Amino acid sequence: MFMSLKITCYNNFFKVTGVLDRTSVDVFHHEFRNVFEKSDEITISIEGIESIDRYGVRALAKLHNESITKQKRLSIIGFGCKELYDHFKTKETAA
Numbered sequence: 001m002f003m004s005l006k007i008t009c010y011n012n013f014f015k016v017t018g019v020l021d022r023t024s025v026d027v028f029h030h031e032f033r034n035v036f037e038k039s040d041e042i043t044i045s046i047e048g049i050e051s052i053d054r055y056g057v058r059a060l061a062k063l064h065n066e067s068i069t070k071q072k073r074l075s076i077i078g079f080g081c082k083e084l085y086d087h088f089k090t091k092e093t094a095a
Helices: 025-032 054-069 082-094
Strands: 006-010 013-020 041-052 073-077
Touching: 006 025, 013 025, 013 054, 025 054, 041 054, 054 073
Parallel strands: 013 041, 041 073
Antiparallel strands: 006 013
16 A cells, blocks of 8 residues: 655655655645755655656656756655656766
8 A cells, every 4th residue: 555745854854755646746845845945955865755656756856956956965865766766867868
């Protein structure tokens, strides 16, 4: 059974668990809205993501792009879903 999305934070370390998809992406956006106004560097652990769809991948990619635009540091760590790694790997090789 899938678990809903849960985001916990300690200092600038965010742990994302559950399902990041079309139905939960608003929770993700709300949690990370203006995050780079408060911090120059954040780390997100995706180890606990059970499932992610294109909306979830797009949300993480948007946060990544925001970090670049604002010259902030974003680290995404953990063995999460293959779809996410495939997305960023494709972007890396395309660049």
